[in-house]
Amino acid sequence: MTQNVTVVMGQIDPIVGDISGNVDLIIEAAIRAKNESQADIIVFPEMTITGYPPEDLLLRDGLYPQINQALNRICEAVTDIVCVVGYPMMDELGERFNMAAWIEEGLIQASYMKQNLPNYSVFDEQRYFTAGHHPCVVEFNGIKFGILICEDIWKITPSTQARDAGADIILNLNASPFSEEKHQDRIATLQRRVDEIKKPIIYVNQVGAQDDLVFDGGSFAMCADGEVCVQAPEFKSELTAVKLVKQADSVVILEGQKSKLFEGEARIYEALKMGVKSYVQKNGFPGVILGLSGGIDSALTLAIAVDALGADNVEAVMMPFRYTAEISKEDAAQQAKTMGVKYQSIPIESMYSAFEVALAASFEGTETDLTEENLQARIRGTLLMAISNKAGKMVLATSNKSEVAVGYSTLYGDMVGGFSPLKDVPKTLVYRLAEYRNTLSECIPNRVITRPPSAELRPDQVDQDSLPDYDVLDTIVKQYVRLDKSPAEIVALxxxxxxVRKVIRLIDRSEYKRRQSAPGIKITQRAFGRDRRYPITSHYSE
Amino acid sequence: MTQNVTVVMGQIDPIVGDISGNVDLIIEAAIRAKNESQADIIVFPEMTITGYPPEDLLLRDGLYPQINQALNRICEAVTDIVCVVGYPMMDELGERFNMAAWIEEGLIQASYMKQNLPNYSVFDEQRYFTAGHHPCVVEFNGIKFGILICEDIWKITPSTQARDAGADIILNLNASPFSEEKHQDRIATLQRRVDEIKKPIIYVNQVGAQDDLVFDGGSFAMCADGEVCVQAPEFKSELTAVKLVKQADSVVILEGQKSKLFEGEARIYEALKMGVKSYVQKNGFPGVILGLSGGIDSALTLAIAVDALGADNVEAVMMPFRYTAEISKEDAAQQAKTMGVKYQSIPIESMYSAFEVALAASFEGTETDLTEENLQARIRGTLLMAISNKAGKMVLATSNKSEVAVGYSTLYGDMVGGFSPLKDVPKTLVYRLAEYRNTLSECIPNRVITRPPSAELRPDQVDQDSLPDYDVLDTIVKQYVRLDKSPAEIVALxxxxxxVRKVIRLIDRSEYKRRQSAPGIKITQRAFGRDRRYPITSHYSE
Known part of the structure; x- marks a missing residue:
């Protein structure tokens, strides 16, 4: 004798390490799911209690008593709805597991240990966890729920094992970071799984951001035929109900809410907004400042910052020098005005002269070279940091991925900042995002988008004096960095x-700069940083 | 019928990624071992052909054809001595293995796949490799050699498995990074192994340094009774012969060379020298410059740099300001003179004033605070970088581990530099190392060691205005960072x-600075960096 069952996808935004705050979120969501949706079960993301990824916090013995207290609090507070939460566990032998608990009527009635521990890309789970080996299937109101955690669903075994253990439906807890094509990958992968097991899957993802990773949410329920029948929104904390009914021997998901998803540039723009907002707010900054140069990178960064934080929390500084074009000053001032942010201009001439005099003896007999260009950038960096230090607002760096790749940026100069929103955004995509943003409301002056890009560090300079066209550069970077193609393979394209040789040489030689760069938001399938761990000292070539 | 066999420990210094250069080293060493020691077998370190750790270079498909060519070159060039080399291998399924090959008479006669893949501390081997499962035992002149790779010897199974497969002796290929007590750990661990298997072990370690890791060499042969009977030198490329003879059923190691080992501060000092020398030379810098403040950190850094690179390749810059004591200027000049390095003094007053004026409007109505101190540090950083950019010499940062821990340093200020030799050296150890260095020859003025430490960023400032005494601070850092002790446990000491609360709060909040710091040399059991991967955004507390 079975009844309908309502499962709520608890797409929440925990903060890494904030055990008690995350438990508050869990309890509040469980109560709300019960009250608003008459839900029977609420399922949360992977590692709900710690937030994901907690990294080496997992190595601290002191974490585990806190986890036990957290589980006790949930057991006490949530008794009229089943709560499926994720957390790390340490056993008597000191081995750690990535767990999910089925909490029903104030007790952990069942628990599951993640079996597939990802140890590639940005993931280091084998650094922390021992793999589980057993399925976990729990019956509730005549329906058997199989529990899996994130990577488990990307392989065949755990889901077939759960089906073989009797599961009618899979609940999958995730902390799956965003990248451009990740949503499509998830859908395609889960379609393979439901095709194999012929059972529906409820996929619950974390939302929010943690350092360089954005979690886009977008939780969904997939019917046994591979169709997405319930879709939670992206980039938003939300509880979304999934109604199940057992018909004959199968569990069927009834049609439910289908949130519209973002696409293309809009989706990436939302990811960037969420990355900036989370980093700034979770780290307690009162706002951000950035150098506005009249160029496209800082223009887009300003737009993202304002959209993420509100104009009152964003401040722009133009720092002109003898090579700054008049139109740069005009366009910077114009955009600041349009967006309603505090704006000031501090010319750097006097500081530059002071350095020139101080270094005169040291530089006697040498030619002007990149040194003088770097000096301008470092004076600007120092000014921004001074304003930041005084007011507590964090500096946003404005480098894009193309620059980060080839080292076309000045360490301690334009690279200064606590966070680097465009770090994984290639220049060609910077343009597309700027154009997209202007379709919402015209905020970036058109001239900023159409003029040839220039660092304005010497007379009449344009980026293409030293670099190939950005469409060429970005393709080479993608082939080499993301696809690991060899120079010969890229030339063959x-x-x-x-x-090709020049760009690859620059990428290889710039690792030392990237190591000292601010964290940014991963949006591609391979970002620089923990996603691509190259040695600085390397004589490797292909 | 058995004969004596001579095994040479090929303690060499490969460069990561320099496949053809490393093969040259291997071939040259093999020829030399044959000619000079009439050796039968030469054993090289783990991953000899790529150097260790190659990190994500291992993910490049283009690496593996190069490895095959390298093995072919060795097979062709080395035919009159057995050569045991380490390298990565990719099989037809795309799985990668950490391998060792027994190359005899121009052919790979046997190969071994590493079984224990470390994925903790600085190691990420499960990111790259699949574990092997089988022993590899090769008979040569009546002696059966069991091959193991590094971590294999830290666990029980692989060595007992090799013994069960008939091994008379173990050849262990290592790339084991230095830390203070690592040598003693290795001896103690291998003593447990020989106690279990009752067979001797030849332990061959890489020497040199790669980014933040120093490989101290110190290869040795341990007899079946746990005694080290042959000892290669530390911190030096060298070939050391081990003579074996089979008596009754056992292989016996005849007494051989016993290089004297370094101890205490001397050993750490050698590690720091090797770290600096390798980083600078392998990255092709013509030399280094550093800011010499009259304080102990820059004084010790200068000594290490000169000892590592020679006085001609080191340049010191004093950058005095209104808060710089006369004795600081005198002591800096004195040490530069004693050590024979190029020295100049560039006062920063004029640049500071220019910034003060430029920022006046922005800072109107605010109080003087840390901003003005950071500004001094950033002007100095900018000067050093300008001199570095002009001459190509790399800047050495001078922060010590105590400062790095609590963030007592200025991002883009005194933190600038390509390499940070003292990054893992606590302040109390900085003093001990300075005293040790002066026992070799008096180069650091005594006053630098005895005066109270000060950043000299405001009048009459001393470090202890804002920090506990360094012996207290360093113990708290060690308890919290290295031993993962909770605040309560530390208070209980x-x-x-x-x-305790203050120091821990500072450590937790300074992760963002450390993320942008230059690489340094790991000398403790837990360094900051890839050895301790903490989130920047974290609300965790104990």
């Missing part, structure tokens, strides 16, 4: 061999 | 609770 039709690129000039000299361009 | 007898420390003031307020001190």
């Amino acid at each position: 039709g690129f000039d061999e000299e361009d | 007898g420390f003031d609770e307020e001190d």
Whole structure:
């Protein structure tokens, strides 16, 4: 004798390490799910109690008593709805597991140990966890729920094992970071799984951001035929109900809410907003400042910052020098005005002269070179940091991925900042995002988008004096960095061999700069940083 | 019918990624071992052909054809001595293994796949490799050699498995990074192994350094009774012969060379020298410059740099300001003179004034605070970087571990630099190392060691205005960072609770600075960096 069962996807935004705050979120969501949706079960993301990824906090013995207290609090507070939460556990032998608990009527009635521990890309789970080996299937109101955690669903075994253990439906707890094509990958992967097991899957993802990772949410329920029948929104904490009914021998998901998803540039823009907002707010900054140069990178960064934090919390500083074009000053001032942010201009001439005099003896007999360009950038960085230190607002760096790749940026200069929103955004995508943003409301002056990009560090300079066209550069970077293609393979795609060699040499040699760069938001399938761990000292070449 | 066999421990210094250069080293060493020691077998370190750790270079498909060519070159060039080399291998399924090959008479006669893949501390081997499961035992002149790789010897199974497969002796290929007590750990661990298997072990370690890791060499042969009977030198490329003879059923190691080992501060000093030398030379810098403040950190850094690179390749810059004591200027000049390095003094007053004027409007109505101190540090950083950019010499940062821990340093200020030799050296150890260095020859003025430490960023400032005494601070850092002790446990050791809370709060909040710091040399059992991966955004507390 079975009844309908309502499962709520508890798409929440925990903060890493905030055990008691995360428990508050869990309890509040459980109560709300019961009250608003008459839900029977609420399912939360992977590692709900710690937030994901907690990294080496997992190595602290002091964490585990706090986890036990947290579980006790949930057991006490949530008694009229089943609560499926994720957390780390340490056993008597000191081995750690990535767990999910089925909490029913104030007790942990069942628990599951994650079996597939990802140890690639940004993931280091084998650093912390021992793999489980057993399925976990719990019956509730005549329906058997199989519990899996994140990576488990990307392989065949755990879901077939759960089905073989009797599961009618899979509950999958995730902390799956955003990248451009990740949503499609998830759908395609889960379609393979439901095709194999012929059972529906409820996929609950974390939302929010943690350092360089954005979690886009977008939780969904997939019917046994591979169709997404309930879709939670992206980039938003939300509880979404999934109604189940057992018909004959199968569990069927009834049609439910289908949130519209973002696409293309809009989706990436939302990810960037969420990354900035989370980093700034979770780290307690009262706002941000950035250098506004009249160029496209700082223009887009300003737009993202304002959209993420509100104009009152964003401040822009133009720092002109003798090479700054008049239109740069005009466009910077114009955008600041349009967006309603505090704006000031501090010319750097006097500081530059003071350095020139101080270094005169040291530089006697040498030619002007990149040193003088870097000096301008470092004076600007120092000014921004001074304003930041005085007011407590964090500096946003404005480098894009193309620059980060080839080192076309000044360490301690334009690279200063606590966070670097465009770090994983190639220049060609910077343009597309700027154009997209202007479709919402015209905020970036058109001239900023159409003029040739320039660092304005010497007379009449344009980026293409030292770099190939950005469409060429970005393709080479993608082939080499994301796809690990060899120089020969890239040349075979039709690129000039000299361009390819030059770009790859620059990428290889710039690792030392990237190591000292601010964290940014991963949006591609391979970002710089923990996603791509290259040695600085390396004589490797292909 | 058995004969004596001579095994040479090929303690060499490969460069990560320099496949052809490393093969040259291997071939040259093999020829030399044959000619000079009439050796039968030469054993090299783990991953000899790539150097260790190659990190994500291992993910490049283009690496593996190069490895095959390298093995072919060795097979062709080394035919009159058995060569045991380490390298990565990719099989037809795309799985990667950490391998050792027994190359005899121009052919790979046997190969071994590492079984224990470390994925803790600085190691990420499960990111790259699949574990092997089988022993590899090769008979040569009546002696059966069991091959193991590094971590294999830290666990019981692989060595007992090799013994069960008939091994008379174990050849262990290592890339074991230095830390203070690592040598003793290795001896103690291998004594447990020989006690279990009753067979001797030849332990061959890499020497040199790679980014933040120093490999101290110190290869040795341990007899079946646990005694070290042959000892190669530390911190030096060297070939050391081990003579074996089979008596009754056992292989016996005849007494051989016993290099004297370094101890205490001397050993750490050698590690620091090797770290600096390798980083600078392998990255092709013509030399280094550093800011010499008259304080102990820059004084010790200068000594290490000169000892590592020679006085001609080191340059010191004093950058005095209104708060710089006369004795600081005198002592800096004195040490530079004693050590014979190029020295100049550039006062920062004029640049400071220019910034003060430029920021006046922005700072109107605010109080003087840390901003003005940071500004001094950033002007100095900018000067050093300008001199570095012009001449190509790399800047050495001078922060010590105590400062790095609590964030007592200025991002883009005194933290600038390509490499940070003292990053893992606590302040109390900085003093001990300075005293040790002066026992070799008096180079650090005594006053630098005896005066109270000060950043000299405001009048009459001393470090202890804002920090507990360094012996207290360093113990708290060690308890919290290296031993993962909770605040309560640390207070229970007898420390003031307020001190403990303050230091831990500072450590937790300074992760963002450390993320942008230059790489340094790991000398303790837990360094900051890839050895301790904490989130920046974290609300965790104990």
